Amino acid sequence: MGRFGFVARRLLQTIPMLFGIVLVVFLVLQITPGDPARQIAGLRASEADLEEVRQELGLNDPIIAQYGRYVGNVLQGDLGYSYKSRKPVADIIGDRISVTVWLLSTGVLMTLLISVPLGVIAALRKDRMADHAIRGFGLLGLSMPAFWTGVILLLLVALPTGWFPAGGFGDTFGEKLRAIFLPALTLAIGSSPFIIRGLRAAMISVMESDYISTARSIGVAGGRLVRRFVLRNAAGPGVTLVAIEIGYLLFGAVVIETTFALPGVGQGLVIAAQGRDLPSVQGYTLLFALVVVAVYLLSDIVTAILDPRVEIDT
Amino acid sequence: MTKRLLEVEDLRITLQAGSGTITPVDGVNLALGRGEALGIAGESGSGKSLTLKSIIGLLPQGAQVEGNLRFALGDESPIPYTSTDVHGRGISIIFQEPMTALNPTMRVGDLIAEGPRIHEGLSKTAARERAVELMRQVGIPAPERRAKMWPHQLSGGLRQRVMIATALSTRPKLLLCDEPTTALDVSIQDQILGLLQEIRINLGMSIIFVSHDLAVLGELCDRLAIMYAGQIVETGPTDDVFTKPNHPYTEALMTSVPSFDATSVKLAGIEGHPPDPRSFPPGCRFSPRCRYAREDCTEADFELVATDADRSSACIHTEVFAEGGR
Ligand SMILES: Nc1ncnc2c1ncn2[C@@H]1O[C@H](COP(=O)(O)OP(=O)(O)OP(=O)(O)O)[C@@H](O)[C@H]1O
Ligand code: SF4
Numbered sequence: 045m046g047r048f049g050f051v052a053r054r055l056l057q058t059i060p061m062l063f064g065i066v067l068v069v070f071l072v073l074q075i076t077p078g079d080p081a082r083q084i085a086g087l088r089a090s091e092a093d094l095e096e097v098r099q100e101l102g103l104n105d106p107i108i109a110q111y112g113r114y115v116g117n118v119l120q121g122d123l124g125y126s127y128k129s130r131k132p133v134a135d136i137i138g139d140r141i142s143v144t145v146w147l148l149s150t151g152v153l154m155t156l157l158i159s160v161p162l163g164v165i166a167a168l169r170k171d172r173m174a175d176h177a178i179r180g181f182g183l184l185g186l187s188m189p190a191f192w193t194g195v196i197l198l199l200l201v202a203l204p205t206g207w208f209p210a211g212g213f214g215d216t217f218g219e220k221l222r223a224i225f226l227p228a229l230t231l232a233i234g235s236s237p238f239i240i241r242g243l244r245a246a247m248i249s250v251m252e253s254d255y256i257s258t259a260r261s262i263g264v265a266g267g268r269l270v271r272r273f274v275l276r277n278a279a280g281p282g283v284t285l286v287a288i289e290i291g292y293l294l295f296g297a298v299v300i301e302t303t304f305a306l307p308g309v310g311q312g313l314v315i316a317a318q319g320r321d322l323p324s325v326q327g328y329t330l331l332f333a334l335v336v337v338a339v340y341l342l343s344d345i346v347t348a349i350l351d352p353r354v355e356i357d358t
Numbered sequence: 359m360t361k362r363l364l365e366v367e368d369l370r371i372t373l374q375a376g377s378g379t380i381t382p383v384d385g386v387n388l389a390l391g392r393g394e395a396l397g398i399a400g401e402s403g404s405g406k407s408l409t410l411k412s413i414i415g416l417l418p419q420g421a422q423v424e425g426n427l428r429f430a431l432g433d434e435s436p437i438p439y440t441s442t443d444v445h446g447r448g449i450s451i452i453f454q455e456p457m458t459a460l461n462p463t464m465r466v467g468d469l470i471a472e473g474p475r476i477h478e479g480l481s482k483t484a485a486r487e488r489a490v491e492l493m494r495q496v497g498i499p500a501p502e503r504r505a506k507m508w509p510h511q512l513s514g515g516l517r518q519r520v521m522i523a524t525a526l527s528t529r530p531k532l533l534l535c536d537e538p539t540t541a542l543d544v545s546i547q548d549q550i551l552g553l554l555q556e557i558r559i560n561l562g563m564s565i566i567f568v569s570h571d572l573a574v575l576g577e578l579c580d581r582l583a584i585m586y587a588g589q590i591v592e593t594g595p596t597d598d599v600f601t602k603p604n605h606p607y608t609e610a611l612m613t614s615v616p617s618f619d620a621t622s623v624k625l626a627g628i629e630g631h632p633p634d635p636r637s638f639p640p641g642c643r644f645s646p647r648c649r650y651a652r653e654d655c656t657e658a659d660f661e662l663v664a665t666d667a668d669r670s671s672a673c674i675h676t677e678v679f680a681e682g683g684r
C-alpha cells in the first residue's frame with residue numbers, strides 16, 4: 045500500500061465531502077427568501093405564468109427529487125441558467141475563470157517569492173535585527189486591507205508610471221501579465237505576512253529539535269544544514285500553510301477583482317449577489333468550495349510525498 | 359593519571375527561564391584522561407545534559423557560558439576550543455531518544471554518510487559504503503538493506519545503533535553519551551551497553567556517560583562524578599566510590615532504587631525533591647535533604663576538596679560521615 049494507498053484513501057474520503065458541499069449549496073438556494081419563479085417571470089407576471097415557470101423548472105417537485113436532479117446536473121457540468129442573462133451559469137463562470145486563475149497563480153507565486161526567503165532569514169536570524177525588521181514589514185502588510193493596498197498601488201504606481209492598466213484584463217500574454225501584476229502584488233502583500241510567520245515558526249521548531257543537534261555535532265553546517273535538515277522537515281508544514289492561505293486568497297480575489305475591475309469569478313460573484321441572481325451565486329459558491337477542497341487534497345498529497353512517515357500514520 | 363583529553367573548569371551556564379534567569383549548571387569541574395570512561399550520575403534536572411551540551415557546543419540559543427573548556431584535538435595538552443573545532447572532528451554525542459535524534463526525512467545510511475562526505479571528502483558511493491561498514495561495525499544486521507530505510511522503520515535498538523554509527527562516522531576521540539539506554543527496553547539496554555563497551559575498547563575512545571542509574575555506570579566507567587543541583591559533589595574511581603562514598607548524596611543515591619519507569623528518571627528512596635534551579639538552597643545545596651546536615655552546612659561555600667589522592671568531595675563534614683556518624 046504505502047504512499048499510493050494513502051493518496052487513494054484520501055481521494056475516496058473527498059467524495060462524501062463533495063456531496064456534502066453540493067447539498068449545502070443546494071439548500072442555500074432553498075432557504076433564501078424570495079420566489080425564483082417571480083424572479084424569472086418578472087414582477088408583472090400573473091399567477092398562471094408563475095405556475096408555468098414553476099412547472100418548467102420542476103419547483104413543485106418534492107425537495108428530494110429537486111436535489112437529485114441538481115446533483116445529476118452538477119455532475120454533468122450543468123449549473124443552471126442565470127436569472128439575469130439567461131445564459132448557462134457554467135458558461136458565465138467559464139468566461140471568467142481564466143482571469144482568476146491568472147490572478148491566483150501569479151499571486152501565490154509572488155507570495156512564495158516574497159515569503160520563503162524572508163521566512164528563512166527571519167528564522168535563521170531569530171530575535172536579531174533582520175527578524176525584527178521582517179516582522180515590522182509583516183505588521184504593516186497585515187494592517188492594510190486589500191482594497192486599500194490596491195488603491196495605493198493604483199494611485200502611486202499605476203497612474204504616475206502608466207506601466208500598468210488601472211483596470212480590465214488584456215488579450216496578449218504581455219497585456220495579461222501587466223494587468224495582473226498589481227492585483228497579484230496586492231494579494232501577495234496581504235498574504236505574505238501569514239506565510240512568513242508560519243514558515244519562521246516551522247523552521248524554528250525544526251531547528252530546536254534533537255536531530256539538528258545531531259547534524260551539527262557531526263559537522264553539518266551552513267547551507268547544507270538548512271537544505272538537507274531544516275527545510276526538508278519544515279516543507280510539510282509550509283505546504284499546509286500555503287494551502288490554507290490559498291483558501292483565504294479566493295476571498296481576497298473577490299475584493300481585489302472589484303478594486304482593479306478585473307472580470308474574474310470574484311467580480312462575477314459580487315455582480316451576481318448584487319443582482320440576486322441565485323443560480324449564479326450558487327455556481328460560484330460551488331466553484332469556490334471545490335477549489336478549496338482540491339487545494340487541501342493536493343496539499344495533503346504533497347505533504348505525504350514529502351514525509352516518509354505518512355505511510356504508517358494512516 | 360593518564361594524559362589529559364578534556365578539562366572543564368568552573369563551568370557556569372545561565373539560561374532564560376520565563377521572566378528570570380537560572381544557573382542550572384553552577385561551577386562544574388571535570389577532568390578526563392585519554393581513553394578514560396567517566397560516568398556522571400545525578401537526579402533529573404541536576405544539569406547533566408546541559409554539561410554535556412556545553413562540552414560539545416550545542417547549548418540552546420541564548421545560553422550564556424562562563425568558565426574554561428579545554429580539549430586536546432591533537433597529541434598536545436588540552437587547549438581552549440570552539441564548537442566548530444570539535445563538531446565532526448574531536449567529539450561526538452549520542453542522545454537519549456534515538457527517534458527524535460535522527461532526521462525523520464533522511465535515510466539512515468545517508469545520515470551516517472554525512473560526516474565522511476563532509477570531512478573526508480568521500481564521493482557519494484564511497485561514503486555510502488563507509489556508512490554500511492559502520493552499520494555492520496555497530497552490529498546492525500543486513501546493513502545494505504537497512505541503510506536505505508527511514509528512521510521510523512527501525513526498532514528502538516536499531517535506531518540507537520544508527521545513532522552510534524553516526525557518532526562514530528567522524529572518528530571522534532571523545533564520545534558523549536546522554537542516557538543512551540534510558541528510552542530502550544531492558545533487554546536492548548544491555549546490548550547497547552555491551553556495544554559501547556566494545557567500541558571503547560576496540561577504538562580506544564574516551565567516553566563521558568551520563569545516567570541516573572549507578573549500576574549502569576558501574577559496569578562501564580573508570581571514574582564517577584556525582585552531580586547535584588548544578589554542581590559536582592563527589593568524584594573518584596568507580597570502585598572506591600561504590601565501596602565508600604564520600605558524600606551523603608552519593609550514599610543516598612546508592613541505597614536508593616532507580617524507579618522502573620524509564621521516562622521519569624526520579625530516584626526512589628531519597629526524601630524530598632531535587633531543588634529547583636530558580637531557588638537553590640544556600641550553602642550546601644543538599645542540606646535540606648541530608649541526614650547528616652548541621653547548622654554550618656547552610657553557610658558553607660561550595661568547594662570540591664580532595665579527600666584522597668584521586669578523590670574529592672564537597673561535603674564539609676566528611677569526617678563525621680566517614681565514621682558513619684548516623
Ligand atoms: N533550554 C532550556 N531553557 C530553560 N531551562 C532549561 C533548558 N534546558 C534545561 N533547562 C533546565 O536546566 C536544568 C538542568 O537541565 P538538564 O537537562 O541539564 O538536566 P539533566 O540532569 O540532564 O536531567 P534529566 O535527567 O532529566 O535529563 C533543568 O531544571 C531544566 O529545566
Ligand atoms: S555539607 Fe552538610 S548538608 Fe551538605 S552533604 Fe555534607 S553534611 Fe550534608
Ligand SMILES: [Mg+2]
Nearest residue numbers: 406407408536
Ligand atoms: Mg538529561
